[in-house]
Amino acid sequence: MSQSENFQGVAALLEVMRRLRDPNGGCPWDLKQSMTTLIPYTIEEAYEVAAAITEGNLAEIKDELGDLLFQVVFYTQLTAEQQQFTFDEVAQQTAEKLIRRHPHVFGDSNSQTDEEIKAQWEQIKTEERAKKGQHDSVFNGIPDNLPSILLALKLQKRAANVGFDWPNIQPVLAKIREEIAEVEEELAREERDQQALEAEIGDVLFAVVNLARHAQVNPEHALRRTNLKFKRRFQAIEQRLRELDKNPEELSLDELESHWQAVKTDG
Numbered sequence: 495m496s497q498s499e500n501f502q503g504v505a506a507l508l509e510v511m512r513r514l515r516d517p518n519g520g521c522p523w524d525l526k527q528s529m530t531t532l533i534p535y536t537i538e539e540a541y542e543v544a545a546a547i548t549e550g551n552l553a554e555i556k557d558e559l560g561d562l563l564f565q566v567v568f569y570t571q572l573t574a575e576q577q578q579f580t581f582d583e584v585a586q587q588t589a590e591k592l593i594r595r596h597p598h599v600f601g602d603s604n605s606q607t608d609e610e611i612k613a614q615w616e617q618i619k620t621e622e623r624a625k626k627g628q629h630d631s632v633f634n635g636i637p638d639n640l641p642s643i644l645l646a647l648k649l650q651k652r653a654a655n656v657g658f659d660w661p662n663i664q665p666v667l668a669k670i671r672e673e674i675a676e677v678e679e680e681l682a683r684e685e686r687d688q689q690a691l692e693a694e695i696g697d698v699l700f701a702v703v704n705l706a707r708h709a710q711v712n713p714e715h716a717l718r719r720t721n722l723k724f725k726r727r728f729q730a731i732e733q734r735l736r737e738l739d740k741n742p743e744e745l746s747l748d749e750l751e752s753h754w755q756a757v758k759t760d761g
Contacts, residue, residue, distance in 0.1 A: 504581075507563065507564065507567050508567060508571075508581060511564070511567045511568060511571045512571065515571055515572075515575065524568075527568070527572075528572065529569055529572055529573075532565065532568060532569065535565065536562075536565045539558065539561045539562045539564075539565055540562060542558045542561065542562075543555070543558040543559055543561075543562050544718070545558075546558045548718060548719070548722065566581070566584070567581060570584055594618065595615055595618050595619070597614065597618075598611055598614065616655050620655075623635060632652045632653065632655065632656055633649060633652055636648050636649065636652065641714070642699075643699075643703060643713050643714050643717065644714055646699070646700050646703040646704075646713075647703055647706075647707060647712075647713060647714075650703065650704055650707055651707065654707075660704075660708065662708075663705070663708045663709065666701070666704050666705045666708050667705065669701045669704070670698065670701045670702060670705060673694065673697045673698040673701050674698055676694045676697070677691070677694045677695055677698060679694075680694050727754065727757045727758060728754075730757040730760065731750065731753045731754060731757055734753055734756070734757070735753070
């Protein structure tokens with residue numbers, strides 16, 4: 495690409511983006527995009543980064559990070575065209591924010607332990623929200639359209655920051671058992687209330703996210719690993735059955751369970 499040969503790194507990417515959005519000779523698809531239309535692509539790219547990292551493929555990680563960076567460049571090209579802000583301004587603002595939030599690195603704070611640094615971080619973020627006039631709720635700034643597990647985790651963390659939290663993990667486990675019992679009660683009703691059942695199952699999921707938080711386990715990462723493990727094991731069953739010239743739907747549940755236990759033994 496001769497037009498960007500004299501550029502390197504971010505400068506090259508910014509120049510490519512500028513050319514793609516050039517009304518004279520740019521890409522028709524890129525010219526039609528807006529910040530709103532880019533949202534699903536950005537979400538998709540973020541998940542593809544997560545998948546590449548989970549798989550541990552460095553070449554894929556590099557490629558997917560580039561795709562995600564391109565999304566940021568695309569947004570800032572759109573805002574620059576409207577004379578709102580540029581990529582450099584976003585980068586500068588982010589650098590300043592990180593410096594402000596890390597006084598133990600860039601300032602004179604004596605915070606050293608993880609707990610002290612975390613408390614300091616949350617205090618600084620609270621002060622930042624107050625400066626924006628966000629005084630009415632500890633949940634300000636948390637978007638409701640986050641993936642449900644991530645949203646639950648963020649809501650719980652914010653509530654915990656103001657003292658609304660179990661003191662240890664035992665009450666969390668008890669809460670999960672309580673919520674499961676309530677699901678069982680709904681399932682036992684002669685006339686099932688589907689909305690009530692959904693609410694009770696939601697309570698179980700919320701409580702399990704709380705358990706993960708108390709155990710210092712990222713629930714999204716944990717579930718992603720379990721999803722991949724389930725997929726890998728079931729595909730191993732499919733491979734075993736292909737070797738036997740059979741399909742999964744031809745087997746009974748007990749037969750499938752036998753194969754499942756066999757592939758579990760193999761890992």
